[in-house]
Amino acid sequence: xxxxxxxxxxxxxxxxxxxxxxxxxxxxLLKEKGHEVIYLGIHNSAPKILNAARQEDVDLIGLSFLCGxxxxxxxxxxxxxxxxxxxxxxxxxxxxxxRDAKKLEGMGIKVFLPGTPFEEIxxxxxxxxxxxxxxxxx
Amino acid sequence: MSTDKTDAGIELKDLYTPDDLKDFDYNxxxxxxxxxxxxxxxxRSMYRGRTWTLRSQxxxxxxxxxxxxxxxxxxxxxxxxxxxxxxPTSYGFDSDHPLVRGEVGTTGVPISTLEDMExxxxxxxxxxxxxxLSIRPPVSAVTLGMYVAMAKRQxxxxxxxxxxxxxxxxxxxxxxxxxxxxxxxxxxQILRLCVDVAxxxxxxxxxxxxxxxxxxxxxxxxxxxxxxxxxxxxGALYVSERLKERGLAPDQFLGRLTFFHSAAGDFFExxxxxxxxxxxxxxxxxxxxxxxxxxxxxxxxxxxxxxxSLTTQQPLVNIVRxxxxxxxxILGGVQSLQASSYDEGLSLPTEKSATMSLRTQQVLAHESxxxxxxxxxxxxxxxxxxxxxxxxRMEAMIQKIDGMGGIVEAVKAGWVEDExxxxxxxxxxxxxxxxxxxxxxxxxxxESEGDIEIFYxxxxxxxxxxxxxxxxxxxxxxxxxxxxxxxxxxETILTKTNMIPSITxxxxxxxxxxxxxxxxxxxxxxxxx
Numbered sequence: 140x141x142x143x144x145x146x147x148x149x150x151x152x153x154x155x156x157x158x159x160x161x162x163x164x165x166x167x168l169l170k171e172k173g174h175e176v177i178y179l180g181i182h183n184s185a186p187k188i189l190n191a192a193r194q195e196d197v198d199l200i201g202l203s204f205l206c207g208x209x210x211x212x213x214x215x216x217x218x219x220x221x222x223x224x225x226x227x228x229x230x231x232x233x234x235x236x237x238r239d240a241k242k243l244e245g246m247g248i249k250v251f252l253p254g255t256p257f258e259e260i261x262x263x264x265x266x267x268x269x270x271x272x273x274x275x276x277x
Numbered sequence: 278m279s280t281d282k283t284d285a286g287i288e289l290k291d292l293y294t295p296d297d298l299k300d301f302d303y304n305x306x307x308x309x310x311x312x313x314x315x316x317x318x319x320x321r322s323m324y325r326g327r328t329w330t331l332r333s334q335x336x337x338x339x340x341x342x343x344x345x346x347x348x349x350x351x352x353x354x355x356x357x358x359x360x361x362x363x364x365p366t367s368y369g370f371d372s373d374h375p376l377v378r379g380e381v382g383t384t385g386v387p388i389s390t391l392e393d394m395e396x397x398x399x400x401x402x403x404x405x406x407x408x409x410l411s412i413r414p415p416v417s418a419v420t421l422g423m424y425v426a427m428a429k430r431q432x433x434x435x436x437x438x439x440x441x442x443x444x445x446x447x448x449x450x451x452x453x454x455x456x457x458x459x460x461x462x463x464x465x466q467i468l469r470l471c472v473d474v475a476x477x478x479x480x481x482x483x484x485x486x487x488x489x490x491x492x493x494x495x496x497x498x499x500x501x502x503x504x505x506x507x508x509x510x511x512g513a514l515y516v517s518e519r520l521k522e523r524g525l526a527p528d529q530f531l532g533r534l535t536f537f538h539s540a541a542g543d544f545f546e547x548x549x550x551x552x553x554x555x556x557x558x559x560x561x562x563x564x565x566x567x568x569x570x571x572x573x574x575x576x577x578x579x580x581x582x583x584x585x586s587l588t589t590q591q592p593l594v595n596i597v598r599x600x601x602x603x604x605x606x607i608l609g610g611v612q613s614l615q616a617s618s619y620d621e622g623l624s625l626p627t628e629k630s631a632t633m634s635l636r637t638q639q640v641l642a643h644e645s646x647x648x649x650x651x652x653x654x655x656x657x658x659x660x661x662x663x664x665x666x667x668x669x670r671m672e673a674m675i676q677k678i679d680g681m682g683g684i685v686e687a688v689k690a691g692w693v694e695d696e697x698x699x700x701x702x703x704x705x706x707x708x709x710x711x712x713x714x715x716x717x718x719x720x721x722x723x724e725s726e727g728d729i730e731i732f733y734x735x736x737x738x739x740x741x742x743x744x745x746x747x748x749x750x751x752x753x754x755x756x757x758x759x760x761x762x763x764x765x766x767x768e769t770i771l772t773k774t775n776m777i778p779s780i781t782x783x784x785x786x787x788x789x790x791x792x793x794x795x796x797x798x799x800x801x802x803x804x805x806x
Contacts, residue, residue, distance in 0.1 A: 155364035155380050157450045157457035160499060160585070163698055164705040182460050206364060207624070207734045211379035234589070236624055237728050253589045253622055254718040257709045 146265050149197040149227075151179035151188050153216070156206035161232050161253065165201070168257050174265065185215040192227050199265065204233040213248065217272050229272050230264040247272045284543035285501035287666050293658035301661060306556070310610075310651050312571070314559040316552050316664070317652035318610045319575040324648035328356075329606075330407045330613035331638045332579065336361035336386035337625050337732075338739050340396035343386040346628070347401055353632050354639060357407030357613060359579075360397060361385035362416070367450065368461045369416055369794030372743030376805070382739040384625070385411075389743075389789045390750060394423040395430075403433075407613065409441035409579065413449030413491075414470040415462050415797065417442055419790050421474050422781035425482075439484045441535060441579070445491040446471040447512060447688055452491075452498035454694050462794070463803050468685065470776060472519040477777040479520065479530035486535040489516040492578075496539035497585040499701030502550045503667065507674035508693065509536060510558060511684035514675075517566050527566045531573035540606035540614075541583040542598065548654060549663035551578070551609030557668050561675075579613035580606040589622035591717035592729055600637050607647050608654055614638055624731040747789070754787035762786040766793060767800035 150166045152159060159181055166178045177195050179188065192200055202213065209231065220226060231243060232251045240250040249267075251260050281289055290297075308314060311321030320326060333350045335358045336343050347358055363385040365377035371389040372381045381387050388394055401408075412420050421442050428438045443449065446467045450457045458467065471489070478487045490512035496505040513534060520530050538554075540547050558576035562568040582602035587595040599616040606614050616637045618630035626634070641647055654660045681687040688694070707713040714720050762783040769779045783793055798805070 155368060155377065156384075157454075159451070159454065160497075160701050164499075164702045167698070167702045168705065168709075180456055181454070182457065206380070207383035207736065208379045211736075234622060234624070236731055236733065238733070254715070256719075257705070 144266070145173050145175060146199070147175045147177075147195065147197045148199050148201055148265060149177045149179060149188065149192050149195060150201040150203075151183045151191075152181040152203055153183050153185070153188070153212040154206070154208050155182065156204060156208065157181050158205035158233075159203075161205075162201070162203040165203075165232065165257070165260060169261065169265065172261060185212075185219045188216060189219055189223065189225055189227075193225060197227065199228040199230060201264070202229060202231050202233075204231065204235065207234075209233065209235055210239055210242070213243065217246065220272070230260075232260070283502075283546040283663070284541065285503050285546060285667070285670070287546070287663065287670070293662060295658060297658045297662045298656075306661070306665075307655055313563070313574060314556045315575060316556040317655055319555065319577050319612070323610060323651040324607075325651065328642050328648060329611055330357035330579070331355050331635060331642065332357040332359055332407070332409070332613050332615045333631055333635060334359045334361050334411070334581070334615050335631075336363070336411075337384075338382040338386065338735070339742055340386055340388070340393045342382075343397050344399055344401070346631070347397070349628060350631060350635065351401070351406060353635050355406075355635055357409065359409040359411050359615065361411045362420075363387045366790060367413065367416060369419075369790060370461075371747055371789050371791030372740060373747050374791055378740070379736055381736055381743055383734045383736050387739075387743055388420065388423070389747060389791060390787070391423050391426050391784050392750070394420070394427055398427065403440070407440065409443065409613075411443050411449075413458075414444055414446050414467050414474060415794065416790070417444045417474050418470040418776055418780050419784065419793050421477065421777060422784045425777075425781050426785050435482060437484055438482055439486075441486040441488060442474060442478065443488040443491060443537065444471050444474045444516075445489060445494070445512065447490075447684065448495045448508065449491050450494075452494040452496070453688075453697055455688055461805055462798065463801065464685075464689075466770070466797070466801060466803075468519075472516060472523070473775045473777055475516055475520055475530065475534075476523055476525065476775055478533060479525055483533070486533050486577075488535050488537055489513045490536065492536055492538040493581050493583075496541060497583060498697045499585065499704045500697055501700065502541070502543075502546055503670045503674055504696060504700070505539060506550065506554050506557070506667075506671040507678060508684060509538070510554070510561065510671070511675055511678045511687070513558075514561065514565065515684050521566070527562065527568040528570045528573045531562055531566065531568050532570075532575070535612075536576060536578040538578050538580050538611070539583045540580050540602040540609070540611070542586045542602060544601060544605050545660060545663060546667070547602070547605035548609045549660055549667050551606070551611060552652075552660075552664045553668035553671060554578070555610070556664075557671055577612050579615070580609075580611035581615040582606070582617045584617045584621045587617055587619070587621040588715060588718050591723060591726060592619045592623060594717050595619035595621065596633060596637065599634065600641070603637055603641055604645075604647060607641060610652060620729065620731050623729070625734065627730065627732045629730070750787075750789075758786045759783070759788045759792070763788055763792060763796040766796045770797050770800050
């Protein structure tokens with residue numbers, strides 16, 4: 140774990156969900172802490188996110204969900220990465236019920252619920268060693 | 278919360294005295310409730326005459342499930358509800374559109390057909406229950422058409438059709454950003470349809486309220502009470518000015534222009550906010566828009582307690598937050614109230630949490646005595662000082678927005694989004710540093726707390742049911758009649774003619790929400806990326 144390294148993170152929202160308080164605020168705070176954040180905005184598809192992640196050569200991808208569609212959207216992204224062979228760690232925030240959070244953690248995806256201190260997101264989520272998502276957990 | 282400033286940053290003394298209200302002119306600043314400038318309330322009798330509407334926000338899954346929840350909540354004692362549509366419908370897509378996989382029914386009810394609307398409202402006594410449709414243009418043009426078509430089928434006189442059609446073109450989708458509002462439909466036509474809805478209501482539906490600005494959604498981005506008021510009123514001014522351009526006199530449409538605002542956590546500031554907004558809006562109607570009838574100058578608002586103030590941790594504590602916020606709304610004199618559910622930070626409301634929200638209101642309505650006296654805080658040295666200060670700052674911000682060319686230009690220029698981003702990031706910073714205390718989150722945590730029972734969406738089953746329904750639906754209707762009506766929609770959108778009649782006819786012929794939107798997009802050459 141490197142506490143000094145400047146990380147490069149792609150943040151984005153997927154699907155129709157437009158609630159962007161969390162993703163924008165976290166992206167801004169990460170930038171203030173010295174990380175390079177590429178915020179892709181909202182309504183992104185899995186291919187668009189993966190292409191951007193590749194082009195920007197990021198260390199990880201951060202997603203945020205509030206509208207209950209996190210499982211199908213995340214699965215799409217993970218499946219696409221399985222197909223293309225790209226491996227980007229994913230971290231997720233937002234309104235994620237604990238049942239789904241457990242599934243995601245089981246897939247190697249770290250979940251940060253509202254109210255998580257920013258330092259924890261930065262340390263455990265952004266700076267931590269790369270954890271590569273391991274495909275579908277039903 | 279700071280001890281010496283309000284949430285919006287207004288300095289607070291520790292004590293207010295008669296000196297703070299020296300030269301206070303009761304008649305000019307307050308007057309009677311029901312009299313200009315309406316600071317004390319839009320109606321003379323307020324809650325003594327009629328209690329605020331006890332509303333729930335309802336919509337999920339399928340029209341059938343939504344109808345069942347409406348019936349359930351009506352049995353529990355709600356006196357109104359707001360129908361919330363799902364995300365696909367919000368952007369003008371049917372449930373079977375390829376872009377919306379996995380999103381059907383997860384945040385609201387899918388509405389594709391007139392039948393869907395009728396299913397939602399089956400057995401719902403529209404006369405007794407106050408109905409609000411939480412919907413933005415362009416979709417509000419179609420739902421208005423459906424609401425009108427439904428009323429006609431039921432034999433209701435359109436001149437008596439009541440309810441509220443929300444119609445905010447800029448802030449409905451979680452308060453912004455602009456990207457979401459224009460991703461699937463162009464801004465100029467969104468604005469045109471917004472005014473079409475308002476104009477149609479003004480001319481033909483004299484009892485239907487319409488709402489040009491969703492102040493609640495604006496506020497839930499994290500901006501202050503001052504922004505909430507200034508953005509909402511600027512939005513209302515924008516639509517009002519467009520209606521005047523179309524030849525309507527202010528007194529023809531202002532009477533049914535209503536608002537929807539948040540009741541957030543800073544108790545006295547929120548009460549003062551509503552009072553300030555009433556006085557300011559009244560003045561804007563008279564001085565700026567040229568209303569001559571005092572009844573055109575009423576700031577009437579529904580209200581929801583701030584969802585963004587609720588926590589994921591220790592969710593039952595949210596009942597307390599929603600109660601305090603509801604009290605602020607009531608003491609602020611709102612016309613209708615929705616108390617957000619304690620599981621806001623976890624999922625859609627369950628029957629249990631929705632009922633708790635209603636019980637909160639019922640205790641306040643029947644046990645607390647808060648509604649016995651009109652505007653009981655009037656004359657308070659502090660509340661009047663705060664009301665004056667808020668009015669002044671709201672007006673200053675409206676003038677600033679005017680200086681940018683109005684709210685639409687301010688949005689396009691990115692200024693509104695900058696204010697939103699600055700506010701929301703500052704809020705998170707303060708929670709993170711502990712400067713803002715959030716009970717259960719950055720103080721008084723309970724690491725051992727277990728999970729509460731929450732609602733789990735069944736989006737796969739809902740989507741399957743909707744796709745099967747839509748396939749059957751398209752089979753059995755007169756496809757040729759639909760095509761002819763959609764052709765009329767395509768022709769009309771290229772003119773300046775009000776779209777509501779042609780959209781209503783398309784709905785009546787059997788065209789779906791998605792098909793009407795596709796027709797409009799095709800005619801104007803808008804391609805979804």
